[in-house]
Amino acid sequence: MAQSPEAAAATRQFGDSVGGELSGGDDTFYLEQVTLDDDDDDAYQYETVELDDDDVAGEGEEDLDQALRTLKLKKGMAVEDPPPPPERPEVHLRAEVVDDFVRNFLRKMGLHGTLDMFQREWYTLQQEGKLEDEDIGTVPDVYLRNQHLRDEVKAMKEKMEKMEQIAQRARSTWDKFRKERDFHKMHHKRVVQEKNKLITDLKRLKKHYEDYEPTLAAMRKKYEAAMKEKMMMKLERDRLKGKVAALEHQVQQLEAIRPASEAEPTRTPKPRAQGATLPKQPRPNPNIGLKEEPRMVETFHPQTTNKGHDAGVAAVAHHPTKPIIATASDDCTWKLWTVPGGDLVMSGDGHTDWLSSVEFHPHGSHLATGSGDATVKLWDFRTASCSATLADHTQAVWDVAWHDLGDFVVSASMDHTAKLWDAVVGKCRATFRGHVDSINSVCFQPFSENICTGSGDKTVSLWDCRTALCIQTFYGHMNACSSVAFSSRGDRVASTDADGVVKLWDVRKVSELCQVYAGPHPANSCAFDRTGSLLAVASDDGTIKVFNVDTAASIALGEADETAEAHMNDLRGHEEPVQSICFEPVSNRYLVSGSSDATVKVW
Numbered sequence: 166m167a168q169s170p171e172a173a174a175a176t177r178q179f180g181d182s183v184g185g186e187l188s189g190g191d192d193t194f195y196l197e198q199v200t201l202d203d204d205d206d207d208a209y210q211y212e213t214v215e216l217d218d219d220d221v222a223g224e225g226e227e228d229l230d231q232a233l234r235t236l237k238l239k240k241g242m243a244v245e246d247p248p249p250p251p252e253r254p255e256v257h258l259r260a261e262v263v264d265d266f267v268r269n270f271l272r273k274m275g276l277h278g279t280l281d282m283f284q285r286e287w288y289t290l291q292q293e294g295k296l297e298d299e300d301i302g303t304v305p306d307v308y309l310r311n312q313h314l315r316d317e318v319k320a321m322k323e324k325m326e327k328m329e330q331i332a333q334r335a336r337s338t339w340d341k342f343r344k345e346r347d348f349h350k351m352h353h354k355r356v357v358q359e360k361n362k363l364i365t366d367l368k369r370l371k372k373h374y375e376d377y378e379p380t381l382a383a384m385r386k387k388y389e390a391a392m393k394e395k396m397m398m399k400l401e402r403d404r405l406k407g408k409v410a411a412l413e414h415q416v417q418q419l420e421a422i423r424p425a426s427e428a429e430p431t432r433t434p435k436p437r438a439q440g441a442t443l444p445k446q447p448r449p450n451p452n453i454g455l456k457e458e459p460r461m462v463e464t465f466h467p468q469t470t471n472k473g474h475d476a477g478v479a480a481v482a483h484h485p486t487k488p489i490i491a492t493a494s495d496d497c498t499w500k501l502w503t504v505p506g507g508d509l510v511m512s513g514d515g516h517t518d519w520l521s522s523v524e525f526h527p528h529g530s531h532l533a534t535g536s537g538d539a540t541v542k543l544w545d546f547r548t549a550s551c552s553a554t555l556a557d558h559t560q561a562v563w564d565v566a567w568h569d570l571g572d573f574v575v576s577a578s579m580d581h582t583a584k585l586w587d588a589v590v591g592k593c594r595a596t597f598r599g600h601v602d603s604i605n606s607v608c609f610q611p612f613s614e615n616i617c618t619g620s621g622d623k624t625v626s627l628w629d630c631r632t633a634l635c636i637q638t639f640y641g642h643m644n645a646c647s648s649v650a651f652s653s654r655g656d657r658v659a660s661t662d663a664d665g666v667v668k669l670w671d672v673r674k675v676s677e678l679c680q681v682y683a684g685p686h687p688a689n690s691c692a693f694d695r696t697g698s699l700l701a702v703a704s705d706d707g708t709i710k711v712f713n714v715d716t717a718a719s720i721a722l723g724e725a726d727e728t729a730e731a732h733m734n735d736l737r738g739h740e741e742p743v744q745s746i747c748f749e750p751v752s753n754r755y756l757v758s759g760s761s762d763a764t765v766k767v768w
Contacts, residue, residue: 478759619646
């Protein structure tokens with residue numbers, strides 16, 4: 166049977182693999198040479214070949230090379246690694262030119278006449294050279310074009326996102342700069358306002374210091390005159406000492422020659438003054454049953470203004486029965502004035518430092534003053550002189566107050582103590598210790614032996630003068646207490662502090678009744694009117710704020726209407742902080758105030 170060329174090549178390859186023992190005489194290799202006739206198909210005897218499991222498992226998967234490798238392995242022959250598979254040729258699709266694209270399209274659509282016409286005109290233009298390179302170029306692949314456009318779109322989107330991020334950062338930066346600009350603009354406005362305020366304060370201080378120049382000149386003249394008087398008094402003292410020594414020598418000589426029978430007349434000792442005693446029981450308070458409507462403070466306005474001091478007015482007080490007011494000033498003097506005329510009645514100087522407080526005797530016969538020289542002086546109007554100087558305090562005295570009987574004076578000092586003085590003998594009867602900071606204000610409870618103190622330790626305390634012990638301490642202020650005042654009925658205490666907070670305390674219930682706000686400037690002093698319903702507060706902003714404490718208490722208890730308001734009026738007129746105020750005690754007609762601008766106003 167003749168072999169095909171492919172079979173002969175395969176047989177030759179197999180023979181080369183097995184070795185030369187299977188090769189014939191020529192270049193052809195045979196496994197076994199057998200001549201088969203067409204008629205001998207049925208006479209051939211087939212043998213059964215036993216196959217291993219491995220051979221069966223790989224059947225159908227082996228090619229000719231694999232079969233040769235398996236046969237060599239079984240015979241123990243060396244087997245070479247199979248050659249790597251041949252690389253497949255890459256097929257590149259050439260882009261169609263424009264004329265081929267048109268021809269294929271016309272042929273596809275069966276437009277043969279149009280195709281012939283197109284070819285004739287195309288070749289004619291080509292021979293004439295009227296076709297440009299871009300006219301005869303290739304037709305762009307739509308997929309490549311789409312991909313190219315897609316890449317461009319993607320690149321443009323990325324670029325757009327980057328630009329959006331840049332724009333967002335620029336927007337954030339712009340917002341930040343705008344906020345900083347607004348902050349700096351507001352800060353600049355605040356600085357300008359503070360600068361204008363400082364300029365105004367400097368002008369006011371310059372004016373204030375200019376007012377001190379005449380005072381300093383006058384004080385200098387007084388000092389020179391006092392020094393001259395001192396020198397004259399020293400000379401006079403030396404002269405009197407010499408005269409006294411001469412007289413004593415004469416007396417001794419006369420006694421030496423006097424007869425022994427003459428006896429000296431007996432001298433009877435003068436009785437010593439007995440000190441006053443505190444009553445054991447409180448007196449009836451005539452103001453408890455008082456039925457009187459409070460004044461309409463909405464109509465209050467400055468009636469008279471007196472400027473009789475060279476420095477600020479630290480305290481004012483009204484005479485208990487007469488239309489006379491007393492003022493104490495930083496110029497170390499006190500003065501008495503008529504109201505409303507403003508005529509000077511009397512003045513006194515004796516303290517060596519500024520005056521902080523002034524208070525009339527309940528009978529109007531004496532005056533008590535407290536000073537920065539740590540003394541309390543009692544002045545007698547009948548003799549127009551100082552009747553006693555109380556000097557047990559170690560630091561400045563801030564406030565003084567009279568007992569309702571007029572026999573005792575209480576003082577509050579920077580040395581953290583308050584003292585009870587016997588005005589009859591001029592001695593300290595009791596010292597009240599318990600505060601841990603300066604005691605800034607003190608007052609007596611009307612017609613009783615109890616006093617109230619306000620301290621820089623933010624507390625208000627009640628004391629019994631008979632035992633010098635603390636009865637009760639009120640807590641609630643967040644800053645130093647500057648003033649305390651009892652109502653005329655004696656059942657309420659008002660206290661002010663440096664935050665402008667005014668608290669009203671119920672003495673009977675020993676609790677806080679209500680609170681009103683007079684800030685943000687400090688509240689320097691407070692005073693009740695005769696009815697006990699109105700409370701005036703002297704503020705550091707140069708105003709006097711008037712409150713209705715009955716309405717404030719009703720609001721605090723939730724018993725007042727929604728439209729009720731405790732704040733009634735602000736009295737404006739002083740140019741500098743108001744330091745002290747008091748109501749007229751008899752008819753409750755007007756209000757007196759003293760300020761750091763060295764003026765006293767009657768409202």
